Amino acid sequence: MFFAAVLLFFNISAQKFDQLAKTPPMGWNSWNKFSCDVSESLIMQMADAMISSGMKDAGYEYIVIDDCWQVSRDENGEIVADKDRFPHGMKYVADYIHSKGLKFGIYSCAGEATCQGRPGGLGHEYQDARTYAHYGVDYLKYDWCNSSTQDAKSSYTNMRDALYAAGRPIVFSICEWGSNKPWEWAGTTGHLWRTTGDIGDSWNSMIKIFDLQKDLARYAGPGHWNDPDMLEVGNGGMTTEEYKTHFTLWCMLASPLMAGNDLQSMSPETKSILMNKEVIALNQDSLGRQAVCYRDNGDYQIWMKPLANGEKAICLLNKSDEKKTVLVDFSLLAKASAGRRSGSEPLPIENYRVRDLWEHKDLVLKETAVYTDLAPHTVKAYRLIKK
Ligand code: GLA
Numbered sequence: 001m002f003f004a005a006v007l008l009f010f011n012i013s014a015q016k017f018d019q020l021a022k023t024p025p026m027g028w029n030s031w032n033k034f035s036c037d038v039s040e041s042l043i044m045q046m047a048d049a050m051i052s053s054g055m056k057d058a059g060y061e062y063i064v065i066d067d068c069w070q071v072s073r074d075e076n077g078e079i080v081a082d083k084d085r086f087p088h089g090m091k092y093v094a095d096y097i098h099s100k101g102l103k104f105g106i107y108s109c110a111g112e113a114t115c116q117g118r119p120g121g122l123g124h125e126y127q128d129a130r131t132y133a134h135y136g137v138d139y140l141k142y143d144w145c146n147s148s149t150q151d152a153k154s155s156y157t158n159m160r161d162a163l164y165a166a167g168r169p170i171v172f173s174i175c176e177w178g179s180n181k182p183w184e185w186a187g188t189t190g191h192l193w194r195t196t197g198d199i200g201d202s203w204n205s206m207i208k209i210f211d212l213q214k215d216l217a218r219y220a221g222p223g224h225w226n227d228p229d230m231l232e233v234g235n236g237g238m239t240t241e242e243y244k245t246h247f248t249l250w251c252m253l254a255s256p257l258m259a260g261n262d263l264q265s266m267s268p269e270t271k272s273i274l275m276n277k278e279v280i281a282l283n284q285d286s287l288g289r290q291a292v293c294y295r296d297n298g299d300y301q302i303w304m305k306p307l308a309n310g311e312k313a314i315c316l317l318n319k320s321d322e323k324k325t326v327l328v329d330f331s332l333l334a335k336a337s338a339g340r341r342s343g344s345e346p347l348p349i350e351n352y353r354v355r356d357l358w359e360h361k362d363l364v365l366k367e368t369a370v371y372t373d374l375a376p377h378t379v380k381a382y383r384l385i386k387k
Contacts, residue, residue: 014161024283025258032261044097047063050102055274056102059277060259064106067107073119077124079128108121112147132168133167137168138170144176144179156190172190173190173193173256174193177197177198182194183195193225203242210253213253230259240273244379252315254288281383300324301317313382316328325373330363330368331348351387352387353384
């Protein structure tokens with residue numbers, strides 16, 4: 001009887017929360033812009049700005065505090081927040097975020113210390129999970145610094161089980177930088193997993209990370225996503241066109257969309273990128289497929305993302321420093337089955353209208369094959385919409 005109960009307990013607890021992140025999580029994270037300079041007032045201002053800027057209406061919902069909110073552990077091993085920066089404690093911040101109709105995310109690390117040397121979760125997993133549940137955490141990013149000889153799969157599984165035992169549904173964001181091929185084992189452990197090292201606010205960093213996603217499409221789906229890291233849109237290191245490319249590619253990849261800029265001071269260009277609802281719709285499509293590379297001509301690539309209801313997104317990418325003029329054959333692209341695992345057969349182009357997702361208008365096609373100019377580092381994004 002006792003053993004049956006123990007077995008039942010482990011069986012029940014050995015899982016992640018299943019109904020979360022059915023589409024890639026969208027939100028804001030403090031790290032890319034503010035690094036360790038986080039505080040209660042900053043986080044609350046970001047929650048306000050998420051709403052006043054229109055980001056919430058565009059689908060962004062998580063406000064995630066990254067590293068440096070924590071300073072020590074007390075005599076009971078309880079994690080202690082920085083009292084100068086978070087004078088009312090973390091539950092107060094969570095309550096505020098919830099009162100705005102948003103969700104609250106927090107950060108810790110599977111190792112002994114976080115990447116900035118704050119206390120990590122090792123040995124405190126169940127205690128921390130209960131604390132996070134008490135705060136009202138909805139999303140946990142769990143890093144991998146100072147993990148020494150720890151085994152990644154068992155470390156993250158341990159935290160998954162701790163979260164499940166604590167009873168509050170929390171999206172579990174695995175951040176071990178792709179070091180242990182999490183795409184091969186993390187589908188039942190977390191809801192998303194980083195695939196690479198950290199992004200930097202430059203074209204070279206962004207496109208290098210993008211290139212590394214090419215073979216990972218088959219691992220992504222509702223509830224389990226590849227995470228090529230947070231967005232740099234609006235942080236100043238790329239041109240507006242490059243940020244459009246960054247955002248479009250992340251949407252094509254069904255990547256989590258975590259804005260990483262100051263939401264209080266967004267230029268009209270930044271807003272028009274982060275809140276392009278037609279591009280976001282590709283990311284949030286219910287089929288949950290990651291785009292695959294359909295044609296790779298080196299600097300020029302065509303990416304395709306199958307969408308629900310037999311529709312399809314097409315992205316032309318010019319990675320080079322030169323302008324390119326390419327012949328785009330929409331008839332061929334309509335029939336191509338790249339990335340289709342199941343679902344309806346592709347239809348001939350006559351059954352679709354072709355929507356340009358940055359121009360926000362339908363193409364008027366006299367011929368189905370058209371010459372198209374692509375400036376350096378730019379994309380064109382189209383949606384084949386059923387007539
Ligand atoms: C690691 C992560 C980053 C960020 C920092 C914080 O580098 O990959 O995303 O969380 O730690 O210290």
